[in-house]
Amino acid sequence: MEPIALDQLTDIDSMLTDDERLTRDTVRQFVAEKYLPIVGEHFEAHTFPDHLVSEIAGLGLLGASIKGYGCAGVNAVTYGLILQELEYGDSGLRSFVSVQGSLAMYAIYRFGSEAQRQHWLPRMARGEAISCFGLTEPDSGSDPGAMRTTARPDGDAYVLNGSKMWITNSPVCDVAVVWAKLAADDHQTVRGFLVERDTPGFDTPSILRKMSMRASHTGEIVLSDCRIPKENLLPASRGLGSPLACLNQARFGVSWGVMGAARACFDSALDYSRSRVQFGVPIGSKQLIQEHLVDMAVEIAKGQLMNVHFARLKDEGRLTPYQVSMAKKNNVRQALAIARKARSIHGASGISLEHAPIRHLLNLESVYTYEGTDEIHTLVLGRALTGLDAF
Amino acid sequence: MDIIVTLKQVPDPEAPKETFRIDESGMKILNPPNIDPVINGYDENAIEAALQLKEAAGGKVVAVSMGETGATRALKQAMAMGVDEGILLQDESFADADAASTAYVLARAIEKIGSYGLILCGRQASDWDQSQVPSGIAELLGLPSVTAVQKVALQGDTVRVERILEDGYEVLDIHGPCVVTVSNEANKPRYPTLKGIMTAGKKQIPVWDAAELGVDAAQVGSAGALTRVSKLYVPSFDGDCEFIAGETPEEMGANLALRLRELKII
Numbered sequence: 001m002e003p004i005a006l007d008q009l010t011d012i013d014s015m016l017t018d019d020e021r022l023t024r025d026t027v028r029q030f031v032a033e034k035y036l037p038i039v040g041e042h043f044e045a046h047t048f049p050d051h052l053v054s055e056i057a058g059l060g061l062l063g064a065s066i067k068g069y070g071c072a073g074v075n076a077v078t079y080g081l082i083l084q085e086l087e088y089g090d091s092g093l094r095s096f097v098s099v100q101g102s103l104a105m106y107a108i109y110r111f112g113s114e115a116q117r118q119h120w121l122p123r124m125a126r127g128e129a130i131s132c133f134g135l136t137e138p139d140s141g142s143d144p145g146a147m148r149t150t151a152r153p154d155g156d157a158y159v160l161n162g163s164k165m166w167i168t169n170s171p172v173c174d175v176a177v178v179w180a181k182l183a184a185d186d187h188q189t190v191r192g193f194l195v196e197r198d199t200p201g202f203d204t205p206s207i208l209r210k211m212s213m214r215a216s217h218t219g220e221i222v223l224s225d226c227r228i229p230k231e232n233l234l235p236a237s238r239g240l241g242s243p244l245a246c247l248n249q250a251r252f253g254v255s256w257g258v259m260g261a262a263r264a265c266f267d268s269a270l271d272y273s274r275s276r277v278q279f280g281v282p283i284g285s286k287q288l289i290q291e292h293l294v295d296m297a298v299e300i301a302k303g304q305l306m307n308v309h310f311a312r313l314k315d316e317g318r319l320t321p322y323q324v325s326m327a328k329k330n331n332v333r334q335a336l337a338i339a340r341k342a343r344s345i346h347g348a349s350g351i352s353l354e355h356a357p358i359r360h361l362l363n364l365e366s367v368y369t370y371e372g373t374d375e376i377h378t379l380v381l382g383r384a385l386t387g388l389d390a391f
Numbered sequence: 392m393d394i395i396v397t398l399k400q401v402p403d404p405e406a407p408k409e410t411f412r413i414d415e416s417g418m419k420i421l422n423p424p425n426i427d428p429v430i431n432g433y434d435e436n437a438i439e440a441a442l443q444l445k446e447a448a449g450g451k452v453v454a455v456s457m458g459e460t461g462a463t464r465a466l467k468q469a470m471a472m473g474v475d476e477g478i479l480l481q482d483e484s485f486a487d488a489d490a491a492s493t494a495y496v497l498a499r500a501i502e503k504i505g506s507y508g509l510i511l512c513g514r515q516a517s518d519w520d521q522s523q524v525p526s527g528i529a530e531l532l533g534l535p536s537v538t539a540v541q542k543v544a545l546q547g548d549t550v551r552v553e554r555i556l557e558d559g560y561e562v563l564d565i566h567g568p569c570v571v572t573v574s575n576e577a578n579k580p581r582y583p584t585l586k587g588i589m590t591a592g593k594k595q596i597p598v599w600d601a602a603e604l605g606v607d608a609a610q611v612g613s614a615g616a617l618t619r620v621s622k623l624y625v626p627s628f629d630g631d632c633e634f635i636a637g638e639t640p641e642e643m644g645a646n647l648a649l650r651l652r653e654l655k656i657i
């Protein structure tokens with residue numbers, strides 16, 4: 001019989017508006033034409049295609065869900081579809097857009113002053129100012145309340161000291177959203193600060209030798225008596241809830257993005273299984289291979305359905321952090337399993353950058369850890385279900 | 392200058408070739424079931440050319456498409472790229488049109504729109520590749536037309552184009568309203584932007600039917616067609632691979648030439 005494409009099988013399009021589909025198809029085309037041909041080289045060379053930033057911005061993909069300030073203000077489904085298609089390319093590309101939009105721009109939009117929004121958001125949307133989001137530290141990851149970075153008021157300034165680790169985009173950022181405590185021993189005093197590139201005492205060494213997210217900038221932020229004007233405090237930020245609110249936006253996007261990565265692996269495996277001949281027939285005609293493909297397809301369909309459902313809830317203002325945890329945990333875990341299966345279907349070719357799965361597989365190891373590890377989301381959901389805290 | 396662009400929705404030429412289907416008895420090319428139809432590629436070049444002219448010289452760009460309801464998606468995409476208005480020409484009686492009856496409906500629509508200095512079309516449509524409709528429109532409207540251009544520019548009311556020839560191009564100046572067909576050499580069509588998609592999403596696309604256009608029923612769709620397809624089929628190609636022997640590359644080359652001559656290929 002004639003094969004049926006997965007999207008047709010699930011009829012996912014019937015849940016989307018024409019605008020949502022056009023956006024998805026546009027980003028898909030952009031990724032296919034401009035990004036996929038070069039991603040392997042960038043991954044290998046440990047570089048990010050910085051030359052694409054202005055085009056990504058030109059399409060309106062930076063801070064797309066923000067209303068006003070030069071941003072498009074798209075709904076949650078559209079935003080999700082954008083990230084899904086970007087991560088079909090690579091988790092590094094999606095991370096770039098997530099960090100700029102969902103983390104840094106969202107932090108300024110939500111917790112910044114009107115003057116900060118006016119100053120930063122339009123130029124961030126145009127890709128003229130690249131940003132990063134510094135929460136994690138060498139000794140504080142899953143437990144951000146243990147952060148050591150401090151901001152000491154001093155006249156008309158704050159003086160920042162501490163260091164941030166594993167920060168996407170930090171080596172190339174023009175502005176960093178840095179989370180720091182006003183009082184070293186009190187996580188209620190966590191506030192957000194904007195630190196500009198040229199500030200003395202601000203340094204962003206790259207983290208090299210990564211085996212995952214190689215096509216993405218990752219670095220540290222080192223703050224040594226880094227003096228910033230008082231107006232650089234994000235005035236509405238209050239306690240750990242503030243960075244967590246940003247992460248909640250980004251996690252929602254991760255749930256969508258990883259389904260793009262999974263889809264890329266599935267597409268590659270499906271193609272390969274129909275063309276690779278062993279024992280005289282395409283390996284796709286073997287039941288064991290078909291079982292892999294079917295498992296992958298079913299998990300992608302389930303993940304996408306959960307994404308659309310939660311995105312519609314988000315647009316109605318009803319999405320809870322528990323639901324975000326559920327989607328992030330499930331979809332990343334499934335994407336990782338799909339990438340691994342796809343890798344194995346490619347046999348030895350599967351370890352080559354000529355095919356997408358190994359790259360996605362390696363990247364997804366990062367995604368499993370960042371934006372709340374799989375374990376932390378399990379604890380969030382476990383607490384929600386039992387009412388008992390297991391952290 | 393106000394510009395009108397004509398658009399056609401076609402089966403996606405990027406679709407895998409095994410999905411290509413025809414209806415032999417109905418003599419139609421079928422859209423592959425899983426793959427959305429797209430704007431004809433050359434029409435996207437026409438849109439891009441129109442948008443560049445608008446950016447340089449102002450004016451309004453209106454896109455018209457004769458097609459099924461699904462063609463609103465093509466019009467929305469054009470609007471998301473920056474086209475100001477889209478109009479869908481749709482009526483049961485327009486079905487099974489050929490180039491002549493399509494040109495007739497488009498020409499009537501263009502007359503109804505009224506204000507234009509330039510009509511841009513794609514050089515041909517990738518489904519039937521006839522390149523007839525634009526010339527038909529020009530004929531019906533009594534306008535000059537230039538086909539297959541790689542560049543269009545405006546100098547006041549004069550349209551200057553570079554028309555592609557086999558061994559170069561010629562530069563033509565056309566005064567007053569005209570029909571120009573755009574080739575893929577002209578530009579690289581832009582992607583729709585998110586803001587464009589959202590703005591287009593909010594706009595209505597008027598649908599003009601036969602009554603609205605006041606067309607003569609005998610000249611539209613299959614009734615008005617001047618041509619009839621008498622057979623439509625997918626040709627089958629048989630491949631046969633023959634290896635040419637020889638001790639050295641030179642000898643293989645010589646043997647290949649001999650064999651090709653034997654087969655009367657050269």
Ligand SMILES: Cc1cc2nc3c(=O)[nH]c(=O)nc-3n(C[C@H](O)[C@H](O)[C@H](O)COP(=O)(O)OP(=O)(O)OC[C@H]3O[C@@H](n4cnc5c(N)ncnc54)[C@H](O)[C@@H]3O)c2cc1C
Pocket residue numbers: 099132133134135136140141142143165166167168169212213218366369370371372373374375376379390391
């Ligand atoms: C490529 C990449 C990019 C990143 N980008 C950013 C960025 O832009 N900004 C930023 O702030 N951070 C970023 N991070 C950091 C990321 O958010 C952290 O790595 C993550 O929060 C986990 O922290 P950790 O690495 O310190 O691990 P830890 O918190 O030390 O965890 C180690 C292990 O212990 C488990 N664990 C921890 N606590 C518990 C518990 N209570 N019960 C059971 N298990 C537990 C974890 O699940 C994990 O398996 C990035 C990370 C990567 C890899």
